[in-house]
Amino acid sequence: MNRIVFISKKAVELFILFFLILTVLFFLFRLAPGDPVTRMVDPMLTPEDAAHIIEQMGLDKPLTTQYMIYVKNFFTGNFGFSFHYGEPVARVIMARLPCTLLLFTTSTLLAALAGVFLGKISAWKKGSRMDGVLSISALVCHTLFVPWFALMMLWMLGFQVGWFPLGGIISPELWIEDAPFGLKVLDVIHHMILPLLTLFIIHVGSYLLLMRSSMLSVLKEDYILTARAKGLTDRVIRNRHAAKNAALPVVTSVGLSLAFSINGGALTEQIFTWPGIGRELIFAVSNNDYPLAQGCFLLIAAVVLSANFIVDLLYAWLDPRIHY
């Protein structure tokens, strides 16, 4: 199939899928029990007050009318105002997105790089002591319970040893005193090390195991035998022939992980008080802040769909045997 036709078809598919997600999200939130006012347990709030708030939020209109307004607003780039923040949804998301991307994208990339490297070594030295240590460590990392591990990291390195701050992304004192820009950057890095290390340890295991398993099956291929017969060095066979082909499933996994990194990790963000999008997503869903929840989910859907699309294209580039 022609590449341009493939891309066009895929783009149309993605658009239809995205529109379906848009619609499902709208009805899913509104059909859930309660509304944004239900959770306000305040005896000062009378039923008349509640009705007034509902009317001002536009939730008193029939569902179909609300849906038409929602679709129209979406296509005009208007995501509405958060019910609780009283701010445009785009502004709320954009304020948190950089923090999430900074932490989760960095941790995914670092974990993937380390996982690929260690997985390659582990598979190459299959059965050795190093393979045993790496595989067991990877399994342990992979099965760690995130909240417990994050708290332990904070307790050990943040509290007992005191090397790192106990949360947040910056030290208020530096910003109040208007410290030099370089110092502020270092301060952010200082705050980032602990959550980054936690996420790295949690994720590196899965990439290592994936790479190891993929590499082991590649090492059985005929072309590896051919490469050996040609007299190539172990390093060249491992790095240029085996690892490149074995990395394909890891690329898919990293691509999707990078896409999903946009929604952050609510638990990690909560424990490290990282001002990311994951906490907002949980807040928006549990408090029926429809515009904010929809905005967050639509962003995630858009990024995941795009990442899938890119991974499809990347596959063909990495493996010449794949044709459209």
Place this chain on the structure above:
Amino acid sequence: MKTMLSSADITSIDLYHTWVRVRLKAFFMITVFMVFCLLSCQEKSTKEILKIGLPEEPRTLNVWLASDSNSWKILSQIYQPMYLRDPDTLELIPWLAKDMPVLDRENMSYLVTLKAAKWSDGTPFTAHDVAFTAGVFHDFKVPRYYSKWKAVEKIEVVDDHTVRFFLKKPSAIILSRVFTAPMVSQKRWQPVVDAALKTRKPLRTLQNHKIESPLGTGPFVLSQYQKGTFIYMEKNPRFFGTGRTMAHRRLGPWVDGVIYRMYGTGDVAILALQKGEIDMYWWGIQPGYVAQLTQTPDIELFHNHKSALYFMGFNVRKAPFDDRALRRAVATLIDKEFIVTRLLQNYGIAMHSIVPPGNAFWHNRDVPRYSEGLNRDQRIAKAHDLLKQAGYTWETPPVDENGNIQTARNIRLPNGNPMEKMIILTPPADYDPKRAFAGMMIQEWMREMGIPAFARPMSFGALLDKVKGKHDFDAFVLGYGRLNLDPDYVRTFFYSKNDKPRGWNMSGYKNPLFDDLANRQRAEMDRNRRRELLIEMQRIILDDVPYIPLYNPDILEASSRKRFNGWVESLEGIGNIWSLCMVKPVTATELNP
């Protein structure tokens, strides 16, 4: 075209890889070294800045939108009311007002004289600001305020510092609900209000207005706000209270500023307090932390009562819960002491009336106490008697012919039909373990009587939708964490007209006698006569028990005494404006006595 690599190529690749590794190591080490050096070499500020931890970020600094407690922790330092509660007596005292309001019974009006206060930008606070604030509440029907301010017919600005409120009819809640509302600056808000009134949804426009630098008369002004990370508030040099003595305290603020930092979990906030990252955590801590914190020498624990009510409610709109005898029997079966000692770990009290005992003036001590002082067998025997007299029967009764307690089976209603499964809705354990476990314990106590009760935790939103919105439930366990000190909520919770979707009469209780008393107390301007009415209202409720008051947890708070002291304890703990006006840096003598 691919070519074979020569050994020279491979050697150069190896060298390159080694070089890259060396550079990466060097970069990493230099970065770590710089971080530690630079962070430790910072010059310490000479300012005395108090650091307070918050459990969540304030949702908004828009005074018209704010409804969450964390937003109000910040806003209450900026926007001030005319009257405020004395932290010791809990009585209202003049704050922005100069004296107590003067009631003119003939004209049904209150005359309020204002202090010579200034907004933080230096402009004077005047009676025009009061009238303007009232106008916004009224014109925009601002939720939570409008229903109370409706009682005010008109406001007359007598002069710059005197304002008269004309009431439509006598209203007892004017002082506690109207005069305690936060005041805003006309100069700052007039253009916003004018623009909002021209829109299709004026209230929403007003609530969505972005606030960059709120203008208030309070002890602190917003200096910096980094979303999601911290809020820095500086001392307001124009605060009207500075140097004055109010509630027997000479007010500051005595600190240069306050940094509010957010902590995602209580565990981390406690660690931050112990480490010295914060001086106080503005949130109740769990009793489980007490042992750990008492071992930390610099930590001071505060233990205060709350104005709260946690209760079990019945849906009295339907059988068999419309039967007072059944409700009384359930009230008898509940072992409140067990709840207090086991669930609250003795950090709380058993509740017997709707108004908490901490609100001493309005609390009725003489309401029926169904299970107090009874052991398990006595409770079962008493509940059995109550139900037997009302016509309930059992296949196996809880008390045999010899008066011995046994496992009851298959209770039957007075009409002979078996009692159907009864669901007790509770919030989930991750939201509030105390309420979830209280529900489970009540289920067990009711089963001892043969009542087929089942506790069902469900998401908080879904629970409220069923209980408050659709009225589709049998019984529930809920609570109010911060009840207003004015007990008008007794009326709100049980007034028959509030039995409607989203109304606060969730039980659907209807009693003309109670309604009459409720209306009278609302219009009663004499405090002592109003008290008598409210005492009687509490007695009626505990006689009919649409709600069974369960417990009132104490508030436990912690602060570090290493840098600051002078926290003011009150009914709701040390997190209050009085503390922020009174906290002082620790002197060398205090530190090393």
